Amino acid sequence: MKTTHRISVHAKPLVAAMAIAGLAAAMLSGCDNATANSAAAAPAAPPITAATVIERQVIETQEFSGRLEAVERVDIRARVGGFITQVHFKPGSMVKKGELLFEIDPRPFQAEASRAEAAANSATARAELAKLELDRAQRLLADKAIAQREFDEKASALKELDANVRAAQASLQAARLNIAYTKVQSPISGRVSKAEITTGNLVDPTAILTSVVSNNPIYATFDGDEATYLRVGRDAHKGAAVAVKVGLANETGFPHEGKLEFVDNRLDTATGSVRMRATFNNDDNTLVPGLFARVQLGGSAGGRSNAVLISDRAVGTDQNRKFVYVISAANKAEYRPVVLGPTIDGLRIVRSGVKPGEKIVVNGLQRVQPGAPVNAQMVAMDADRKAELKVAAVAAKGKE
Known part of the structure; x- marks a missing residue:
């Protein structure tokens, strides 16, 4: 036997009202959660x-890449051939102009100087005798005791002997110079490299013994563009001061100050650049030839804006x-x-x-x-x- 359950007609509105109330509560809850999440997601000002x-x-500046160069650089060569007997410097040290670097065995040149001196003395003696004979011949000519031809011959002989004296003296001077050249000295002040040829080796004038580069002042060379040339070229050619600064790879900024010393007379049409060079004081020897340099080129003092x-x-x-x-x-x-x-x-x-x-x-x-x-x-x-x-x-x- 089945039991039938019936809902009262009056209860249906109540059920519908309860359902609508539950849906509204759920919607309100969702809105509150969304507002809370939105507030949490709003980022704070960083x-x-x-x-x-x-x-x-x-004064506007421009920056370029450049290289440091020595003002003077000399390859030291022997001016005479021979065996090196002594090396008088420490590799990489500072040397002064005229300081002794190498010595070459001087004995062969001393012997040659002695021979040249003897030849010069002999020529001088013959010339003095010829002068005495010419003076005697002149007196005899006055007394008509000799012919004019004989007198002329003696005068010509004296001139020839005088020339021989001068040639012998020149040979002696050259021999003495060769003795001096056995002491190889530095022609400039600067930093010397290592000895390329050491004691006991035979050298000739084609061999490079070492090199010396000056260290103070020093150049920084770089290539400027056409705009740079138009901006500072005229001032540089007139001798006006144009400020230049450089910085090395391990330095910040441009701590070394100098002046623009050279602007080339033309632009390279292939690259559109012009060679420039600045001079810097280098008392502390911080700047070394060959180093890369960052170059900052300024303008003339009146170029402020x-x-x-x-x-x-x-x-x-x-x-x-x-x-x-x-x-x-x-x-x-x-x-x-x-x-x-x-x-x-x-x-x-x-x-x-x-x-x-x-x-x-x-x-x-x-x-x-x-x-x-x-x-x-x-x-x-x-x-x-x-x-x-x-x-x-x-x-x-x-x-x-």
Whole structure:
């Protein structure tokens, strides 16, 4: 026997109302969860360091790659052949002009000098005798005791003997020079290389014994472009001072200051470059011939102009263009492409893209997104990395 359950007609509205209430509660709960998740997902403004774009009067510079060269370089050769008996220098040491470097066995040249001296004395004696005979012949000619022809012959003989004396004396002088050449001296002051030929070896004038390069002053040579030539070439040819600085591979910036000494008289049409050379004082021997050098070429003293300057740390690279993040009045990052110029005193010239007084991000570019809010701590545009970290540390400590 089946039992039939029936729902009262009056109960149906109540069930429907309960279902609708449950659905509404579920929807409200979902909205609350979404709001909570949205609040949790909202990122905090990233802490970054910013600085104000500055404007200064500058003398624009250009940078090139160059090499250091000695002002003087000499290959030391023997001027006479012989056996080397002594080497008087330490390889790589500093030597002065006239300092003894090598000695060659002088005995063969001393013997030759003795022979030449004897030949000169003999020629002198014969010339003196011929002069006495000419004086006697002149008196006899006055008394008409000899013929004019005999007198002329004696006069001619004396002239020949005088020439022989001069030739013998020249041979003696050459022999004495060869003795002096057995002492090989440095013709310049500078740093000497190693001895290419050592004691006991036979040398001739074709052999290179060593080399000496001067060290102070020193040249830095580089190739400038056409724009550089037009900018400083005229001043250099007139003798006007054009500032040049160099930095070595292990140095920061350009700590060595010099002056432009030479600008070539023409441009190479194949490369569009012109040879240039600057002179530097090298009292501390830091600059060594042959080293790579970063060359910064300035301009004449009257070439100052206003320039917008920023730190290189503020510049980002987006494929083939440069950009910075400008901080708006609402503390949001604005992506701004820039056109850059050369570096001057550690700051980069900006041709276009930013204006003096604008605030830009200088540290923390990787934490910034265009249009996103930022938490900027201000520093000086030319502040170094340590100063920026100190400011950031103080700011972080104040938030604790």
